[in-house]
Amino acid sequence: xxxxxxxxxxxxxxxxxxxxxxxxxxxxxxxxxxxxxxxxxxxxxxxxxxxxxxxxxxxxxxxxxxxxxxxxxxxxxx
Numbered sequence: 837x838x839x840x841x842x843x844x845x846x847x848x849x850x851x852x853x854x855x856x857x858x859x860x861x862x863x864x865x866x867x868x869x870x871x872x873x874x875x876x877x878x879x880x881x882x883x884x885x886x887x888x889x890x891x892x893x894x895x896x897x898x899x900x901x902x903x904x905x906x907x908x909x910x911x912x913x914x
Contacts (some may be wrong), residue, residue: 842911843884850903851876851895854871875903885909 847866847881854856855876858869866878884887888907 844910845882845885845888846908846910847882847888847891848904848906849878849891849895851878852901852903852907855900860906863894866891 850867852875854870854874855863855868855878860867863878864882866880866882869877869879871877878891882891892905
């Protein structure tokens, strides 16, 4: 497994409110999906833990509420 794949993080981030799909690039290329309840799911692969935390920082900067986060670190946490 090469190092770029090893460091990737599979993300699913649920937030309150709807995020426009045009913001995908701002969230490291994560795709968006809206729920019937009016919330958003951001999902996809990001390059590494730094990109993962960058996404969380952007969510914080927007002032939206997190509902749930699932992160699968391809190479483990260490």
